[in-house]
Amino acid sequence: MRLTQPLPSFLASSLAHEQPQCLLRGTSPVASGMNFFLELWKTKGRIMSMIAAYYKNKSILITGATGFMGKVLMEKLLRTSPDLKVIYILMRPKAGQTLPQRMLQILSSKLFEKVKEVCPNMHEKIRPIYADLGQSDLAISKEDMQELLSCTNIIFHCAATVRFDEPLRHAVQLNVTATQQLLLMASQMPKLEVFVHISTAFSNCNLKHIDEVIYPCQVEPKKIIDSMQWLDDAIVDEITPKLIGDRPNTYTYTKALGEVVVQQESENLNIAIIRPSIVGATWQEPFPVSPAPGPQAGLHVDLLLAQTSSCPSSFSSHEMLDKGVLLAGVSLGWVDNLNGPSGLIIAAGKGLLRSVKAAPMAVADLIPVDTVVNLTLAVGWYTAVHRPQSTLIYHCTSGNLNPCNWGKMGLQIMASFEKIPYEKPFRRPNADFTTNTFTNQYWKAVSHWAPAIMYDLYLQLTGRKPRFTKLMNRLSKTLSMLEYFVNHSWEWSTSNTDMLMLELSPEDQRVFNFDIRQLNWLDYIENYVLGIKKYLLKEDMSGIPKARQQLKKLRNIHYFFNTALFLITWRLLIARSQMARNVWLFIVSFCYKFLSYFRASSTLKA
Numbered sequence: 064m065r066l067t068q069p070l071p072s073f074l075a076s077s078l079a080h081e082q083p084q085c086l087l088r089g090t091s092p093v094a095s096g097m098n099f100f101l102e103l104w105k106t107k108g109r110i111m112s113m114i115a116a117y118y119k120n121k122s123i124l125i126t127g128a129t130g131f132m133g134k135v136l137m138e139k140l141l142r143t144s145p146d147l148k149v150i151y152i153l154m155r156p157k158a159g160q161t162l163p164q165r166m167l168q169i170l171s172s173k174l175f176e177k178v179k180e181v182c183p184n185m186h187e188k189i190r191p192i193y194a195d196l197g198q199s200d201l202a203i204s205k206e207d208m209q210e211l212l213s214c215t216n217i218i219f220h221c222a223a224t225v226r227f228d229e230p231l232r233h234a235v236q237l238n239v240t241a242t243q244q245l246l247l248m249a250s251q252m253p254k255l256e257v258f259v260h261i262s263t264a265f266s267n268c269n270l271k272h273i274d275e276v277i278y279p280c281q282v283e284p285k286k287i288i289d290s291m292q293w294l295d296d297a298i299v300d301e302i303t304p305k306l307i308g309d310r311p312n313t314y315t316y317t318k319a320l321g322e323v324v325v326q327q328e329s330e331n332l333n334i335a336i337i338r339p340s341i342v343g344a345t346w347q348e349p350f351p352v353s354p355a356p357g358p359q360a361g362l363h364v365d366l367l368l369a370q371t372s373s374c375p376s377s378f379s380s381h382e383m384l385d386k387g388v389l390l391a392g393v394s395l396g397w398v399d400n401l402n403g404p405s406g407l408i409i410a411a412g413k414g415l416l417r418s419v420k421a422a423p424m425a426v427a428d429l430i431p432v433d434t435v436v437n438l439t440l441a442v443g444w445y446t447a448v449h450r451p452q453s454t455l456i457y458h459c460t461s462g463n464l465n466p467c468n469w470g471k472m473g474l475q476i477m478a479s480f481e482k483i484p485y486e487k488p489f490r491r492p493n494a495d496f497t498t499n500t501f502t503n504q505y506w507k508a509v510s511h512w513a514p515a516i517m518y519d520l521y522l523q524l525t526g527r528k529p530r531f532t533k534l535m536n537r538l539s540k541t542l543s544m545l546e547y548f549v550n551h552s553w554e555w556s557t558s559n560t561d562m563l564m565l566e567l568s569p570e571d572q573r574v575f576n577f578d579i580r581q582l583n584w585l586d587y588i589e590n591y592v593l594g595i596k597k598y599l600l601k602e603d604m605s606g607i608p609k610a611r612q613q614l615k616k617l618r619n620i621h622y623f624f625n626t627a628l629f630l631i632t633w634r635l636l637i638a639r640s641q642m643a644r645n646v647w648l649f650i651v652s653f654c655y656k657f658l659s660y661f662r663a664s665s666t667l668k669a
């Protein structure tokens with residue numbers, strides 16, 4: 064076979080990666096390369112993914128695998144490359160659970176259901192290793208360290224503290240020092256092919272336009288790490304605002320420091336950095352994909368709800384899933400924590416959150432977690448196979464390719480509550496964005512605090528435990544932490560991410576899809592709201608008709624309350640003021656005249 068055209072780069076790279084074996088067999092590199100290619104791509108009559116093939120027989124180390132992104136990463140790896148050798152998970156015991164117990168709980172969750180089909184022995188592929196990234200030496204035992212150093216081929220470093228209010232010392236330890244320690248370990252791994260570091264698109268949120276480069280920090284990370292050894296807590300707290308400068312929190316600051324640390328080690332290692340923006344629920348995987356793009360948007364949720372209402376009310380959503388009801392083209396957004404918008408969506412859906420200070424035209428740079436994971440795996444493959452000369456940074460954002468602003472997103476979230484109401488709402492969902500600080504304070508006092516205080520009073524009077532003011536305190540704190548991100552817009556360049564997309568084979572573009580242009584925001588938001596209901600609130604779909612009834616009741620109470628308030632105020636005004644009486648007479652006579660005119664003109668026409 065003769066090749067007249069150069070091989071596409073994705074093919075050339077994979078052949079380059081696999082060629083030594085072919086050369087050993089003494090055949091022509093191109094011919095055996097083609098054979099290898101055909102064999103590889105046509106296993107079981109199916110074209111194979113080069114990225115999935117790359118992870119075959121690999122020993123992969125993941126940090127943060129118990130977190131939101133880490134779980135989705137682990138799931139996708141096991142599902143698409145079930146023949147990988149082992150996944151080492153650096154983790155700590157938590158909430159009274161040992162490492163194996165924690166891992167068992169994760170692997171037996173709904174997220175991993177599909178994996179069980181393709182990789183029934185997935186438990187054997189996972190090797191939990193005790194580590195505490197909060198300790199300076201990561202607390203890994205000697206034996207474990209030995210194994211990790213001698214076997215690891217690939218590292219995905221996802222662990223971090225993502226809290227915005229983390230004291231600087233702890234944030235530095237987790238997001239900077241632990242990264243430095245891992246890089247040190249990586250430099251002693253003879254078989255290491257690639258180190259993928261997960262950062263955030265907001266590490267440089269003090270800038271408006273952000274390129275795929277590492278920006279220097281004012282103070283060297285090494286100096287910050289050193290100073291944390293000897294400064295006491297009071298001084299660290301005092302210097303924190305000065306150090307973080309125009310960044311809003313210790314999280315974004317320490318993630319920026321972490322990147323600089325990575326860059327400083329990049330000469331010796333094959334490293335890539337991924338910067339996702341606001342990571343949201345899954346979009347396409349692992350649950351069934353919505354087939355309803357464009358004008359059919361929302362059809363799948365309607366379908367689900369139609370089927371839900373026709374199902375016996377005793378069916379749980381789980382049963383319906385099993386019976387295939389939800390499988391009829393419905394994709395549920397999987398999410399398992401309250402970070403990012405998820406917590407606020409719940410608060411809005413339950414009627415607690417009524418006012419957010421936000422710029423409605425600012426870009427809501429949300430990115431589905433499965434998109435981030437697909438890019439991460441593609442980057443791992445590309446960096447290992449191509450070994451770029453410098454550390455490449457990949458922005459995983461939606462704003463420049465498929466922008467959606469907070470106004471549109473907010474409206475869609477609110478519209479979704481009509482179809483997918485949450486159970487036991489505190490009030491009818493009716494949130495709004497305000498742009499003015501004063502108006503926002505007013506609405507918070509009237510719509511957040513006043514009802515919470517009144518309701519707690521009612522609970523106390525009826526002998527129950529008050530809880531709404533406490534909840535409001537928490538909501539206020541969350542809002543104060545998150546509002547920065549809904550009042551600013553950023554532009555992220557995505558040249559490296561765009562370049563990588565072109566490097567993928569058509570099959571890889573499908574299996575590891577990170578093309579955010581294909582996302583339909585209306586569908587995605589509906590699925591997100593639905594996913595929150597199912598996976599976070601653990602509410603049954605069969606309860607939707609009842610929740611709708613509750614909302615109707617709350618709406619009637621709301622109308623009744625407002626009308627009563629208006630009439631009482633008006634009555635009091637009329638009783639006390641001649642001017643109010645005159646206005647009232649004027650309105651009544653105006654309405655009467657208007658009605659008489661309308662009746663006369665319609666009689667003439669007839």
Ligand SMILES: CCCCCCCCCCCCCCCCCCCCCCCCCCCCCC(=O)SCCNC(=O)CCNC(=O)[C@H](O)C(C)(C)COP(=O)(O)OP(=O)(O)OC[C@H]1O[C@@H](n2cnc3c(N)ncnc32)[C@H](O)[C@@H]1OP(=O)(O)O
Pocket residue numbers: 225226227228263264265340341342401402403404405406407408410411416419423424469470471473474476477494495496537540541544545548549
């Ligand atoms: C053109 C005209 C248009 C007009 C338009 C009109 C439209 C009107 C429509 C309006 C609709 C409004 C709809 C509402 C939807 C809102 C959408 C806005 C979303 C804004 C989201 C912005 C997100 C920004 C993300 C930042 C980007 C950075 C990304 C990253 O790189 S990192 C990942 C993000 N990290 C985080 O999100 C962490 C944030 N969390 C924290 O820092 C902390 O948790 C905390 C908020 C400081 C709270 O700390 P605490 O110590 O007080 O609490 P703790 O964490 O210990 O938890 C205690 C209990 O509280 C629960 N909880 C935790 N977090 C939340 C939360 N976010 N919301 C609610 N509850 C939360 C937690 O579970 C604990 O509960 P318990 O266990 O039961 O006690």
Ligand SMILES: NC(=O)C1=CN([C@@H]2O[C@H](COP(=O)(O)OP(=O)(O)OC[C@H]3O[C@@H](n4cnc5c(N)ncnc54)[C@H](OP(=O)(O)O)[C@@H]3O)[C@@H](O)[C@H]2O)C=CC1
Pocket residue numbers: 126127128129130131132133153154155156157194195196197198220221222223224225237261262263264318338339340341342343400402403
């Ligand atoms: N979520 C988002 O919106 C975004 C996230 N990112 C980045 O993505 C990565 C993953 O984030 P996400 O999954 O959302 O975060 P999570 O908070 O869900 O997960 C954090 C992970 O880090 C682990 N971890 C934290 N502290 C320690 C410790 N002391 N020792 C060992 N492990 C520890 C956690 O383990 P444990 O379960 O034991 O607590 C958990 O597995 C982070 O690097 C984050 O900066 C970037 C942009 C946006």
